[in-house]
Amino acid sequence: MSAIRPLPRRLDATDDDLSRAHDAARALAAATLGRDPGPMTTAASMSHYVYIGTGVVVKLVDVGGHHRLELEVALAPHLPSGLGAPLLTSGRRALGTCDVRYACFTRMPGASPGVGLPGADTTTARRWSEQAVRWLDDLHTWTPTGTARQLLAESPVHEGFTGRAALIAEIDAILAADRDTSSPVRCSTG
Incomplete structure (x- = not known):
């Protein structure tokens, strides 16, 4: 068996890293479901390695x-109904050449509409927009209690910024880069 090698951040992954992560995800899905998960496709993500199988x-x-995955797992059972996929299992496991922390969720019905809603007619785009507004309303009117409240009250781990000054510098860089684009000013300044 090959030695365990760290998986880099998702954005820095090589084809070999993606293959190793895919193999680990497939093994986790099979163990969770107790059956072959079917084809596993890669989902776009900037933070996690995400793979989608049948169910x-x-x-x-x-x-x-x-x-961030631990926070997502801890909050999953506390979110309002319909805002998150049901958590099937989570944990840590060494698989092949990977030592990973993972979460397996029930696959919810539907498909990602894609950036810019390609191929969506006006009625479908309106329905999706209304659904998104309902979900945002549900989330923003939710009052977390117990464990969820404690988790959300903790100071966040910024994992990429070294403090307030670095965060402000990054925001300033985004604002400077956005000055000549078509984004409305209120989108970047609040």
Whole structure:
């Protein structure tokens, strides 16, 4: 068996890293479902390795990677109904050449509409927009209690910024880059 090697951040992954993560996700999905998950496709993500199979979505990160997945797992059972996919299992496991933290969720029906809603007619785009507004309203009117409240009250781990000054510098860089684009000013300044 090959030695375990860390998986880099998702954005820095090589084809070999993607293959190793895919193999790990497939093994996790099969163990969770108790059957072959079928073809596993890669979903776009900037933070997690995400793979979608028949009835399951697997998210994983290297054991030494960021901790956002743990927060997602901890909050999953507390979110209002319909705002998150049901969590099937989560944990840590060494698989092949990967040592990962993972979460397996029930795959919800439907398909990603894609950026810019390609191929969507006006009626469909309106329906999706109304659904998104309902979900945002549900989320913003939700009052977390108990464990969820405690988790959300903790200071966030910024994992990429070294403090307030670095965060403000990054925001300033985004604003400077956006000055000549078509984005309305209120989108970047609030």
